[in-house]
Amino acid sequence: MSFLVAFLEWSARKGAALLAVGIFAGLFIPPLAAAFRDIITPTVFLLMTLVLLRVDPAQVLAYLRRPLLVAALLTWLLLVSPVLAWAAMAALGITGPLAAAMVIMATGCAATSSPAFARLVGLDGEVALVVAVLSTLLIPFTAPPMALGLMGIDLAISLPGLMLRLGLVVGLPLLVSVLIRRAMGPARLERWGRSVDGSVVLLVVFYGFGVMDGMLARLLADPGFILTGLALAFGGSFALNLVTALAFLAAGQRVALSAGLLSGNRNMALYLAVLPTTTAPEILLFFALCQFPLFLSPFLLRPVYARLTRREGG
Numbered sequence: 001m002s003f004l005v006a007f008l009e010w011s012a013r014k015g016a017a018l019l020a021v022g023i024f025a026g027l028f029i030p031p032l033a034a035a036f037r038d039i040i041t042p043t044v045f046l047l048m049t050l051v052l053l054r055v056d057p058a059q060v061l062a063y064l065r066r067p068l069l070v071a072a073l074l075t076w077l078l079l080v081s082p083v084l085a086w087a088a089m090a091a092l093g094i095t096g097p098l099a100a101a102m103v104i105m106a107t108g109c110a111a112t113s114s115p116a117f118a119r120l121v122g123l124d125g126e127v128a129l130v131v132a133v134l135s136t137l138l139i140p141f142t143a144p145p146m147a148l149g150l151m152g153i154d155l156a157i158s159l160p161g162l163m164l165r166l167g168l169v170v171g172l173p174l175l176v177s178v179l180i181r182r183a184m185g186p187a188r189l190e191r192w193g194r195s196v197d198g199s200v201v202l203l204v205v206f207y208g209f210g211v212m213d214g215m216l217a218r219l220l221a222d223p224g225f226i227l228t229g230l231a232l233a234f235g236g237s238f239a240l241n242l243v244t245a246l247a248f249l250a251a252g253q254r255v256a257l258s259a260g261l262l263s264g265n266r267n268m269a270l271y272l273a274v275l276p277t278t279t280a281p282e283i284l285l286f287f288a289l290c291q292f293p294l295f296l297s298p299f300l301l302r303p304v305y306a307r308l309t310r311r312e313g314g
Helices: 002-013 015-028 030-037 040-053 057-062 067-092 097-107 114-120 125-150 159-184 186-191 193-211 215-221 223-247 253-264 269-274 281-289 291-313
Strands: none
Touching: 002 015, 002 193, 015 030, 015 193, 015 215, 015 291, 030 040, 030 193, 030 215, 040 159, 040 193, 040 269, 057 125, 067 097, 067 125, 067 223, 067 253, 097 125, 097 223, 097 281, 114 125, 114 253, 125 159, 125 253, 159 186, 159 269, 186 193, 193 291, 215 223, 215 281, 223 253, 223 281, 223 291, 253 291, 269 281, 281 291
């Protein structure tokens, strides 16, 4: 047991490196990716449960000291961003499944790793935590109407069906995490906190393995599409990050950078877990490609955030 605890705590400390290695291992070791492909949905369920287990509802409520700012961030992330993405795709003349996938990506909630990354680089971890949690809880009500209703994107599933699936994949982990929190108590949860964090890292790595299934074969067969999709995934992530940071600059540099971080890193795991297999394969493939900027951003953006926060402090 002591070895397992030590291993999980080590995984928590080495999370960024494990995520980067995991995504490339899934890409270049096809049997590994295939072995994890069929457990993406249960992996996402366990991942959401453990992430929410580490969130104290009372702490989230205590952080709501700036309700107008939080409301503005949620509105921007969940409603304004997809409209901006749709307008950008139209202005650039990008059409078809990739354009639809980019718009859907912009409807996603903030990645669950965003608060931890925000704290790591000296950004506003409190705001990041509140917005990440609330955007996750709101996504069943905002994303389906935006994607299927306003944007008219065909995902081979009805609007109520998508809302129900998203509600289940968010609501059930929330219920399970609340029950576990009550059964264990805050003191025991605190002792096991780093082990839970390590488990989250490993589950994200396993998820990264699964979403890479078939990616290498597609890359070899159609490198143009894969490279175009990868460029769009990185470009969309960084563009949302930059535009959002500029939009919230009046709230202060740390808050603006935190907002950009939340906007640029979206949780595509929920969509991959709930969308039917009859959804256009190009859309599902793009969601898998979105894992590259998400998994690699701790390496790519950490020096930038560190320099900007040092400059503000100076």
